[in-house]
Amino acid sequence: MRVSRYFLPVLKETPSDAQIVSHRLMLRAGMIRQAAAGIYSWMPLGLRVLQRIEKIVQEEQQRAGHIPLLMPTLQPAALWRESGRYDDYGEEMLRIKDRHGRDLLYGPTNEELITDIFRSHVRSYRDLPLTLYHVQWKFRDEIRPRFGVMRGREFLMKDGYNFDVDRESALHAYNRHMVSYLRTYERMGLKAIPMRADTGPIGGTHSHEFLVLADTGESEVFFDSAISELNLGGRSVDFNNWQECAAIVDEWTQPYARTEETHDPRTFELEVPEERRRSSRGIEVGQIFYFGTKYSEPMGATVAGTDGTQVPVHMGSHGIGVSRLAGAVIEACHDDRGIIWPEAVAPFPVGIINLAPKDDKTSDICERIVRGLESSGIEPLLDDTDERAGAKFATMDLIGLPWRITVGPRGIADGYVELTRRSDGETEKLGPEQVVEKLIDIFRAAGLTN
RNA sequence: CGGGCCAUAGCGCAGUUAGGUUAGCGCGUUCGUCUGGGGGGCGAAAGGUCGCGAGUUCAAAUCUCGCUGGCCCGACCA
Known part of the structure; x- marks a missing residue:
């Protein structure tokens, strides 16, 4: 979505x-x-x-x-x-x-x-x-x-x-x-x-x-x-x-x-x-x-x-x-x-923040992550709006999705996106493919996807 | 159901005590512009039967009465 x-x-x-x-x-x-x-x-x-x-x-x-x-x-x-x-x-x-x-x-x-x-x-x-x-x-x-x-x-x-x-x-x-x-x-x-x-x-x-x-x-x-x-x-x-x-x-x-x-x-x-x-x-x-x-x-x-x-x-x-x-x-x-939703009842399991929706490269990475997750039955919420970064972070924190992927030009230039856990704020830098794999593993282990 | 309180722009509020030109502020919204990794800056604009109905008055968001809706404390309750 x-x-x-x-x-x-x-x-x-x-x-x-x-x-x-x-x-x-x-x-x-x-x-x-x-x-x-x-x-x-x-x-x-x-x-x-x-x-x-x-x-x-x-x-x-x-x-x-x-x-x-x-x-x-x-x-x-x-x-x-x-x-x-x-x-x-x-x-x-x-x-x-x-x-x-x-x-x-x-x-x-x-x-x-x-x-x-x-x-x-x-x-x-x-x-x-x-x-x-x-x-x-x-x-x-x-x-x-x-x-x-x-x-x-x-x-x-x-x-x-x-x-x-x-x-x-x-x-x-x-x-x-x-x-x-x-x-x-x-x-x-x-x-x-x-x-x-x-x-x-x-x-x-x-x-x-x-x-x-x-x-x-x-x-x-x-x-x-x-x-x-x-x-x-x-x-x-x-x-x-x-x-x-x-x-x-x-x-x-x-x-x-x-x-x-x-x-x-x-x-x-x-x-x-x-x-x-x-x-x-x-x-x-x-x-x-x-x-x-x-x-x-x-x-x-x-x-x-x-x-x-x-x-x-x-x-x-x-x-x-x-x-x-x-x-x-x-x-x-x-x-x-x-x-801070527990994974089992969260409205969406993952939120993706596109920090630069007008930038083709950034948006393209977001789309690839969305498709990767969806092909495993995980439906993310993608913030593709033109809001300020701060507003997007604040909204994502407010609605409390368990995982957040932050995609911005800065990280992409170095080949990574960020995966952040809502509960403790722990963040790691991963390639776009790795982030999808990692989340699929997590949700599979929790029995929340096939 | 006892006690207390509230109703003014989408949201949060000021103005009501002491009636008086055109009812304000912040956020949000729209347009322009600069910006661009934690609710940003500048400029413009739209948006109100002041909950509803009576009354008092030259004049009511403001005073009086009634009604409606909502909130808090208590008792009650998945």
């Missing part, structure tokens, strides 16, 4: 409405534009990030054996009356009437719809286990939306629902989700810690929230520093293996890690040596629940068990805040010049 033909409305000054760093940077980098309080348009650069995050979420869900579908944003009130939540949910639910006066609502979540789908099509324990999920826009009419996409009213969320024949298999589904969530966040370049959490209005007996540590997080969290050392690395996981999933869950839930709602200072001091006790702010980027038969019983979601009698299914639900993650990544990865 060429900057001259792209739509990248960056701002030099910080809009006064934005308070936290991710909101400021998303506005300045031209990723989002507010349409109303807590409601945003996703501009081209922001959409690319959102889509890359969603793609990782989708791939990891499917790797764990979960089945995608797509439920609507508008839902009939009747189903919510059936579960009793139409009245319970309160003002946060956006209620709408259609032209016939029928009550609709803009879905804040989908337990009722999914349970309705399940009960009308699944009859036997033989159809289980089943986990259905979708990635869909939700609306919660927050009293006070803030922090940009981190706490918007409209937000994109992956929500999934597991149906199992009994408690044990539903708990395996719980474990399976925890492992797949750990993989999901790790692939995005994030450290997200599962913390024992309150089950809140969704109810149930088990729940963990996943928190990304960041100063601007909305919750206070307490944890054993040992948990931040853990990572899955490239470990391959058999998601059908109950013991294997349970072992990983044990590993990650043994160290103390709780949000303020469930935090118990005495246990904390008893279990965790003083030098490993940590407290921090955290951004919640996902939550998993096991709630048994809470919805299946009142809504009649039953299957025929092995002995032929009808039993209510055991369920759980699981969510990942896809749009919120775009903000959370920035909170975790930025400096005073702008965003």
Whole structure:
């Protein structure tokens, strides 16, 4: 993509409405534009990030054996009356009437719809286990939306629902989700810690929230520093293996890690040596629940068990805040010049700065680099505009692409271009062919190209 | 939902306390020119129903009332 033909409305000054760093940077980098309080348009650069995050979420869900579908944003009130939540949910639910006066609502979540789908099509324990999920826009009419996409009213969320024949298999589904969530966040370049959490209005007996540590997080969290050392690395996981999933869950839930709602200072001091006790702010980027038969019983979601009698299914639900993650990544990865995207979610993997677009030789080298990268499936963003060099550098730093290639007459005269890593500014001089080869190697090693 | 505050050019702001000719400034935009490796210099230009509606007044961006939208703190929340 060429900057001259792209739509990248960056701002030099910080809009006064934005308070936290991710909101400021998303506005300045031209990723989002507010349409109303807590409601945003996703501009081209922001959409690319959102889509890359969603793609990782989708791939990891499917790797764990979960089945995608797509439920609507508008839902009939009747189903919510059936579960009793139409009245319970309160003002946060956006209620709408259609032209016939029928009550609709803009879905804040989908337990009722999914349970309705399940009960009308699944009859036997033989159809289980089943986990259905979708990635869909939700609306919660927050009293006070803030922090940009981190706490918007409209937000994109992956929500999934597991149906199992009994408690044990539903708990395996719980474990399976925890492992797949750990993989999901790790692939995005994030450290997200599962913390024992309150089950809140969704109810149930088990729940963990996943928190990304960041100063601007909305919750206070307490944890054993040992948990931040853990990572899955490239470990391959058999998601059908109950013991294997349970072992990983044990590993990650043994160290103390709780949000303020469930935090118990005495246990904390008893279990965790003083030098490993940590407290921090955290951004919640996902939550998993096991709630048994809470919805299946009142809504009649039953299957025929092995002995032929009808039993209510055991369920759980699981969510990942896809749009919120775009903000959370920035909170975790930025400096005073702008965003520093992890390679896995960057809107473009590489930015190329042409310092002399009017110089044929320089432009020619840029074109060759672009073609070289594109032939390996790497799409760079080429700044071919007539801006000042300083402005181009500043914009490139702001939008935070992981790698920058600087092409100018000065270097070309000596046969090199410069490759700079955004995260630490490390720069090396390479020939135009070498820079392409080197990047291809890097992205291949990271599994981001073929 | 309690408390506080804001709305003037695309963005950031001044002007409102004490009403008074043609509403300014910086950045951005357009044109010209010099420049050309970290948001450059010079010169010119375009761009405003001062959020909307009533009212007070000889006169309203400025005072009063109502409305709409937005922000911050708290409670709440993926």
